[in-house]
Amino acid sequence: MKQRLQILGLVLPLIALAFMIGQAEWRLAHSETWIFNMQGYDPRDLLRGHYLIFQLEIEPKPHNEEASVCDPITDDCCYCLTPGAEIARVGFETELTSLSCSQAQTTCSAFVRAEPLQSLRRFYIPESHREMLEDRLFEAQRARMAHLLVAVDENGYPAISQMILQGETIESVVEGAEGP
Amino acid sequence: MKIERKLKSWHDAGLIDEAAIGRILEYESENDRPIALYAIAGVGSVAIVLGLVAIIAANWAEISSATKLSLDLCLGIALAVAIARSSVGLAREILLVLYYGFVLASIGLIGQVYHLESEPWRALTAWSLLTLPFMLGVRGSFGSAVWLSGLLVTHAVGFFDLVEWLEASFDFRARADAAVILLAASPLAYLLFSRLDWTTRNRPNFASEFWYAGWAGIAGLSLAGVGSFYGNADVADLPRTGALVGLALWIAFAYALPKIDTSLSDRARLGLRSVLLGGGALSFLALVIPHASWDLAGALSQLILLTVFAWASLQAGYGTVFRICTGAVCIRLFIIYLEVFGSLLETGFGLILGGALAIALSFGWVRRTKALEARLQPPDVASDASASPTEGDRT
Numbered sequence: 001m002k003q004r005l006q007i008l009g010l011v012l013p014l015i016a017l018a019f020m021i022g023q024a025e026w027r028l029a030h031s032e033t034w035i036f037n038m039q040g041y042d043p044r045d046l047l048r049g050h051y052l053i054f055q056l057e058i059e060p061k062p063h064n065e066e067a068s069v070c071d072p073i074t075d076d077c078c079y080c081l082t083p084g085a086e087i088a089r090v091g092f093e094t095e096l097t098s099l100s101c102s103q104a105q106t107t108c109s110a111f112v113r114a115e116p117l118q119s120l121r122r123f124y125i126p127e128s129h130r131e132m133l134e135d136r137l138f139e140a141q142r143a144r145m146a147h148l149l150v151a152v153d154e155n156g157y158p159a160i161s162q163m164i165l166q167g168e169t170i171e172s173v174v175e176g177a178e179g180p
Numbered sequence: 181m182k183i184e185r186k187l188k189s190w191h192d193a194g195l196i197d198e199a200a201i202g203r204i205l206e207y208e209s210e211n212d213r214p215i216a217l218y219a220i221a222g223v224g225s226v227a228i229v230l231g232l233v234a235i236i237a238a239n240w241a242e243i244s245s246a247t248k249l250s251l252d253l254c255l256g257i258a259l260a261v262a263i264a265r266s267s268v269g270l271a272r273e274i275l276l277v278l279y280y281g282f283v284l285a286s287i288g289l290i291g292q293v294y295h296l297e298s299e300p301w302r303a304l305t306a307w308s309l310l311t312l313p314f315m316l317g318v319r320g321s322f323g324s325a326v327w328l329s330g331l332l333v334t335h336a337v338g339f340f341d342l343v344e345w346l347e348a349s350f351d352f353r354a355r356a357d358a359a360v361i362l363l364a365a366s367p368l369a370y371l372l373f374s375r376l377d378w379t380t381r382n383r384p385n386f387a388s389e390f391w392y393a394g395w396a397g398i399a400g401l402s403l404a405g406v407g408s409f410y411g412n413a414d415v416a417d418l419p420r421t422g423a424l425v426g427l428a429l430w431i432a433f434a435y436a437l438p439k440i441d442t443s444l445s446d447r448a449r450l451g452l453r454s455v456l457l458g459g460g461a462l463s464f465l466a467l468v469i470p471h472a473s474w475d476l477a478g479a480l481s482q483l484i485l486l487t488v489f490a491w492a493s494l495q496a497g498y499g500t501v502f503r504i505c506t507g508a509v510c511i512r513l514f515i516i517y518l519e520v521f522g523s524l525l526e527t528g529f530g531l532i533l534g535g536a537l538a539i540a541l542s543f544g545w546v547r548r549t550k551a552l553e554a555r556l557q558p559p560d561v562a563s564d565a566s567a568s569p570t571e572g573d574r575t
Contacts, residue, residue, distance in 0.1 A: 005313075006264070006314070006317060007264055008313070009313030009314040009316075009317070010260040010263055010264060010279070010313075010314050011260065012310060012313060012314075013256070013279075013283045013286075013310040013311060013314075014253065014256050014257060014260060016306070016310050017252075017253065017256065017283070017286050017287070017290065018253065020287070020290050021249055021253075021290055024290065024293075024294040024296070028294075073348070116297075119297050120295075120297055121297065122295065122297065123295055124292040124293075124295055159294065159295070159296070160294075160295035
């Protein structure tokens with residue numbers, strides 16, 4: 001009995017880790033991907049180098065003329081997601097309409113929760129390519145060609161799917177830099 | 181110095197005879213523990229854990245995410261199997277510490293691969309909870325210290341994140357009250373865990389290290405509490421409810437001390453109670469009395485507390501802690517000089533005076549500490565300490 005408990009204690013972390021991987025995969029597989037512009041990053045982060053820091057360009061419109069844009073921190077705030085203008089080699093920009101999450105669940109065909117969307121800030125990168133990728137992100141931001149693909153599940157929870165710099169994924173940028 | 185050289189010098193001084201030397205050497209060889217081996221193995225296992233974290237942090241590009249995650253899980257399975265097949269001893273201890281680090285590194289790897297954003301306390305709490313069942317199997321002092329360190333980091337990060345969350349949800353006063361209550365209760369949890377029947381019977385290293393950590397927490401919080409005399413505090417800012425509840429918790433713990441640790445001698449109990457009540461009372465005053473920046477009150481309160489801690493550690497038979505506390509009194513006195521006459525240091529006179537004070541304090545500490553220890557030490561503590569290893573050995 002004691003030995004079984006000990007084995008259970010050893011197996012528990014492995015089950016939990018496998019569950020975390022499965023949950024993340026399931027979320028990506030069962031989500032719709034939306035494209036967001038990225039703004040400048042904060043270069044003061046001490047761990048900078050292991051990830052790119054960015055800020056999503058989130059400019060929601062009010063739900064109707066009388067309504068105001070909700071506050072992601074203090075309000076029960078969600079955004080309806082609709083495809084906007086086309087971005088060459090990337091897809092369609094996402095347009096956002098602000099409203100409460102209870103309204104969004106009933107009225108929007110797709111919606112995202114505002115607070116978790118605002119908190120997406122890091123994209124992990126290979127440390128050996130950090131300087132090159134930081135430069136590419138900066139260039140892309142200046143050209144307004146830095147985009148983040150965000151997978152949003154049916155409950156409105158977002159997860160980072162991919163970063164696109166000037167029409168190229170991070171993997172392609174790294175492969176291009178390493179050469180054939 | 182090797183024990184043989186020590187024994188020879190004692191023999192030359194006429195303190196012990198040849199027969200005693202023989203008995204001591206025989207005892208030492210029978211009870212010899214490979215401390216160097218333990219230390220090297222401990223450092224090695226920590227280095228491997230740090231290496232795992234560094235490799236994951238580097239996020240090397242050549243390996244795909246799926247391969248990284250698969251390799252990670254395979255490594256976890258290999259470690260778990262190795263632990264399950266190992267018997268109690270140094271190898272098992274190292275494997276448990278490695279597995280402990282592996283779980284944290286794996287949580288980091290998953291966060292990295294899927295670009296997950298979350299507060300650090302979530303990852304640390306998940307790590308501490310998931311590893312709790314197998315880390316309770318650790319028996320050695322090194323593994324216990326690693327686990328205690330991990331718990332303390334989780335505790336501290338969780339506490340700061342909780343206060344941040346309270347900031348968004350409650351007003352300043354309610355937030356400060358909650359923070360003071362949580363802070364006051366935290367070291368008591370470590371002390372209670374250290375004196376559980378299971379802990380003292382089966383995990384004496386946990387018991388010893390958590391006991392020390394708890395008392396260090398009480399001492400640190402008391403010093404920080406009276407440190408609030410250094411700032412301005414208006415009536416509206418004072419966490420009076422929190423301070424009252426915190427003091428009540430410490431009084432209740434002091435009252436229940438004989439039941440919590442039945443092995444404490446009367447003097448040890450008196451010493452530890454004085455730490456709780458002295459620290460609690462002075463911190464309480466600092467947190468409930470509206471004050472301007474009362475630097476002198478802050479400095480004097482900290483000096484009083486350090487003196488109480490030094491006296492209490494002697495009562496409890498903790499000689500090393502006594503010397504640390506008296507050393508801290510000297511350092512605190514020097515800091516008072518810097519606080520009061522700090523501007524003088526820009527002059528030659530101030531530098532000479534400061535230097536002379538520093539030398540006098542260090543000489544005084546070296547010369548007087550042992551004499552003071554002997555004078556303050558009650559005659560029966562030495563015999564208590566030698567009779568009760570649970571107390572004497574804690575130093």
